[in-house]
Amino acid sequence: MDRDSGPRVPEQRTPAPIEANGADDAVELRFSVLGPVRAWRAGQALPPGSPQQRALLAALLLRDGRTATSHELIDAMWGDEPPSQALATIRTYAHRLRKVLSASTLVSEAGGYALRIERDALDFSVAQELAAKAEKVRAAGDPGQARMLINKSLGLWDGEPLANVPGPYAENQRTRLEEWRLQLMETRLDLDLEVGAHAEAVSELTALTAAYPLRERMRELLMLALYRSGRQAEALAVYADTRRLLLEELGVDPNPELSQLQERILRADTALAAPVEQHQAPAQLAQPAQLPATVPDFTGRAAFVRELSEHLATAEGSVMAVSALAGIGGVGKTTLAVHVAHEARPRFPDGQLYIDLQGTSTRAAEPEAVLGAFLRALGLPEAAVPDTLDERSALYRSTLAGRRVLVLLDNARDAAQIRPLLPGTAGCAALVTSRVRMVDLAGAHLVDLDVMSPEESLQLFSRIVGFERVTAERQSSLDVVGACGFLPLAIRIAASRLAARRTWTVSVLAEKLADERRRLDELQAGDLAVKATFELGYGQLEPGQAHAFRMLGLADGPDMSLAAAAAVLGLPVQETEDLLEALVDTSLLESAAPGRYRYHDLVRLYARSCAERDETSEEGEAALARLLDFYLATAARVYGIERPGDRLVDHVGPTSLEGVVFADRRRAQDWLYSEANCLLASARQATGARRLRLAADLLWAAQGLAESGANSKLYELAALAVRDAAHDAGELRTEARARVSTTNVHLISGRYEDADDEARIAAELARAVGDAVPQYWSDNDRGIIAFNQGLYEAAEEFLRRASDGARLDGSFSSEASALCNLSRTQLALDRVPEAIDLAQQGVAIYERINHTLRLANARYALGVALTQAGRHPDALEQLSEALELFEANRQRLWEGTAHFRIAQVHLSARRAARAAQHCEQALAIGCIGGDRIRGIVLITLGRALSALGQADRARVCWLEAKSLLEAAGAPEAEEARALLSPLSTL
Structure with a gap:
């Protein structure tokens, strides 16, 4: 339950004993002064003793091992008025402490006492070390790590330091420690701003x-x-x-x-402005003898340059340094490798060797021929070059012994091709580029090169096109590099085309690249073409790999799980994994994390073009239907786990796939949120009767995403797309279900007129096709809409009808939802006892069916009713429990709304500071109800700030509230106007 105890940051809690390093930590003593003075041995709390005994222990702990004389301890504990037997009392307390701690821990020396403990045995010392480390890390340019360390330091506090310890010394130390805590909080907050929070x-x-x-x-x-x-x-x-x-x-x-x-x-x-990541400028380029010239407009890649350069520097030690750089075609592997090689040239004064191994062609370079060329470049006459591969490799290594040479092996086919070409001697180094990850190259430092950042991409584009043209059309320039997928080759081609056509504007090029079906054709200039680069890799695939590459490219979404990929291909998971890992090894597919795979945007377009050419439309439709089937089967299982007693899972269409089976509720919930973008993208691209039916039901099963905040906009786009496609296809049942989802998204955003239109049409269509669930769901939604429009009698009628319909269908969860909404209507009609009773009925139903997700909404409704009844402690209890449940279920928008209601309770109870804090949390997170609710939150925040004497900031809040509420046509606008009136009392 929320208590009125001032700021709650950081959250206070009883800490576990501090853990230290070392083999004997389990038996070590641990002490705490950043809260009550306490001691532990081997994790077990020791008797705290009397307040005076704790005062003695505190005085010794805070001397950092130094001896405190008896006079100093007497002064610390009693100040100017010590008792007549002060010295004897000190000795008695010391004797008792020694019995608890051991004679070796509390020692007598030089007429006083000292504690012999490890520095990390005291929470204050640990907090100091964490703060000092944070300062160093911050100075080194890592504010995120510094922030984490400061948070750890603050986390060691457990309320008031030296709590309830008497004496002038303890009082002074309390003041000092509290001041230091505030300084730490200011530092942490400064770091929050530094990292953009x-x-x-x-x-x-x-x-x-x-x-x-x-x-x-x-x-x-x-x-x-x-x-x-x-x-x-x-x-x-x-x-x-x-x-x-x-x-x-x-x-x-x-x-x-x-x-x-x-x-x-x-x-x-x-x-x-908020700080942005600074990119290190590339160092001045050098001009080696055998290396290709580096491009004059080399841009960004600072982290990769640093990483590769640091690894090349290890060649100065006792081992040969080998770095293998892998990535998709066109990502800039060669450009980066050549640039790094030029920078590293001073480290390799005996020369730099270079060869293009033609690994993507059908006639890759043979190691024998490469070694012959290298040996001749190193000064050996033709006659001295042996005939066989083994002999040439041995002579090559012997020639390099004692020399410092850098070898750049570009465009390698595989590890077997390059093994004979490695110098193999300390002082030398090799840089390898390939589309294949060299996982079988022993001792190699593997680097996976990704696309450029948006900032780097725009900088590269500007250097080729000209900064003036880009500055004049910045947004179009961002659209161009975005269409290029931030792939360096594609950006270079697009920029070169524009640079050669002075009559084109950047927007003309952006429009050409906006057409996905022609994008790859547009990205070619002279002998450079993105499609040709991809074709080199695609041509090397085996038939099964090529089929998987084509089919997986059909699905929208940022990436794909292994299980989803298996559904698309209609294959067992193990076989699917083998195919996908083979594609990863060729760099045509990326593995962002174990069990997850993704295409580069342009590679996806290429895969789709291959699918259109080599696969039938029926095969593509079947693959995407299997994906939706898989998502629906799994999402329905998640829904059933999260919402026991809810009959929705009985009303969604049957699926042919089993989907993922979960061991517990947490894993089910994790799946839904990790797959959110993918399953919503799959629903959004649905066409045809079967896929649209699956997509509409999927939106129902995944409706929690609409209220999550993070996924709400994507859910809305998917719902609108399915609704429109179903309407155009004449699929009435599917359209009705999709309109239930669009009603929900309009409600969440506070667009009540749009929501009412959707709900009305959904109910009409559902009655026409005899689909029961959309009917009582729409009645429930129309009740919420009428309530928010101030039509309380109409809201009551809709909600009672929704409750009856849900009860007839046996959907206890929907019945409870209608009862809780009906509670809010009764409050508006000033029927407070009835409102409390209805909310309690809702709570009881959710508890009976163990539906914890919606139990949060029921407790929320009960908390609002109790607030209006003036039962503030009970209201806080219900709303705080609701908040915890919303947080646990990742319902961010409801979490923000609960903070707002908690703020109202605090304000009613005259706890203005707590009210302001919760209002700010509501504003930062967002609330259900869009701009109207934001305006009401700002009114409440202004009232709290006014009570705190912050009249100017309160007035600014009310001005913004007035603007939002007037634009929304909300009746609360009148309240904002009244507060802003010169006659109003602030």
Whole structure:
């Protein structure tokens, strides 16, 4: 249950004993002062002793092993008024502590006492070390790691330090430790902003500035966090509130840093924008003898350049350095390798060798011929070159012995081709590029090269086309590099075409590349062509591999799981895995994680063009239907696990595939959210009666994604696509079900008129085809819509009808949902006891069927009713439990809505700081109901801030609320206008 105890960041909890390093840690003593003074041995708590005994222990612990004299300890415990037997008392306490800790731990020396413990045995020392390490890591340029370390340090606190320990020393130390904790929090919040977590930081900073109103650094961080969150007016209002407070309380102006920040916000200083990743500029290029010339417009790849260069540097030791660089055709392997080789040239003063091994052609270079060329390049006469491969390889290694030579083996076919070409001697190094990962090349440092980042891609495009043309059409330029899939070869081709055509604008090229069916044909210039590059790899595939490559490319979605791929191919999982791993080895497919595979965008287009050429349309339709069938079977199983007692799974169409079987609820939920983008993409591309039926039912089974926040927009696009396709195909049953899903997405976004239209049509179509579930679901939705439009009697009628329909169908979950919504309607009609009773009925049903996901919604409804009844502790209990369930079930938008309701309870109970904190969390996460609910949250936040004396920021919140609510046509706009009235009392 939520308690009124000031800021809750970080969350306080009872820590486990601190763990240290070493073999005897299990029997070591551990101590805590960042909270109650406690001690453990081997994980078992030791008797704490009297408050005075704990005061003695604290005084010794905080001396970092130094001896404290008896006089110092007396002064620490009693100050200027020690008891007459103070020295004897000190000795008694020390004797008791020694019995608990051991004589070797608490020692007597030099007329005093000292603790002999390891530094990491005390939580305060560990916290100090973590903070110091964080400072070093931050200075080294890793704010994310520094943030994690600071959070670990803060996590060691367990409430007030030295809690309930008496004496002047403890009081002074409490003040010091609390100040240090605040400094750590400021550092952590500064790091939050540095890594771009500004929206999340606003909530915490709002609470902290309320708890520590005169702490200007926190005000400064809050202003910056608000500014970076797009809330400039609020940021400036924070300054105005701070200035007024400082004048009233201290008679001073804000510090220079705060004033300067206000000025920078006023002029929209671009340096205040959220930090972006800085890319290291490539170093100056060198000109070796045998290496190909590096491209003059080499761009980005800083991390790869650094990684490869560092590995090449190991050749100066006792081993030969070999780096094997793999990646899709056109990704820039050769360009990168040549660039790195040029940079590494000073490390290899005895020469650099280069050969294109033609690994993708039907006539790859033979190692014997390559070795002959290398030996001649190293100065051996033709007559000295042996005839056989073994002899040439041996002579090659002997010739390189004691020399420092770099060998660049470009476009290798496989490991067997390059093994004889490796120098094999310390001081030398080899760089290998290939479309195949050299997993069987012993000792090689393997590097997988991915496409460029968007920033790098735009920079490369600009260097070829010209910065002026790109700056003039930045968005079109971003569209071009995006259409190129950030593939360097494709970007280079597109840019070269544009550079050669001065009459073209960038937008003309972007329009040409927007057509996916012609994109590969457009990406060719002279002897450079993306399609030709892919064809080289495709031509080397075996028939089964080529078929898998074509069929898997038909499915939309960012990637694909192994199980889903097996469904597409209609093959066993093991056989499918063998095919996919073979495609990964050829770099035509990528393995983003174990068991997950993806195409580069342009490779997918090529795979589809091959499928259109070599597969029948019936085969393609069947493959995509199997994929939808697999997703529906698995999603329905997840739905049944998450929502026991809900009959939806009995109403979705039968599937031919079993889908994935889950060991527990958590794994089922993990599957749904990890597959969200893929299954929604599959639904969105559905055509034809069978696939549309499967897609509509899949949207039902995966409806939790609509309320997740992260997946809501993709769910909406899929639902609209299925609805429109079903309507065009005349599939009435499928259209009715799809319209139930579109009703839901409109409801979540607060588009009530659109939602009502969808729900009405869904009910009409469902009645026409005799489909029961869409009828009572639509009644439930129309009840929610009428409630939000202020039509409470109509809402009551719809919801009672929905409850009756669900009960007749035996769908307990839907009945409970209608009852909880009916509870809200009764509240609006000022029937508070009835509202509480209905919500309690909903809670009871969900508990009986063990439906924990929707139990959160029932507790939420009950919490709202209890709030209106003025039963604040009970309301907080229900809403806090609802919040925990929403978080556990990843319902982000409901999580934000629960924070808003909790804020209302705190505000009603006159806990303004807590109310403001929860409002900020609601704004950062988002809420069910779109702009209307956001406006209501801002009204509540403004009321809380006003109660905290932050009148200027409150007014900014109400202004934004008024704008949002008026645009939404919401009745709450009148409340915002009243609050902004000059006559209103703030």
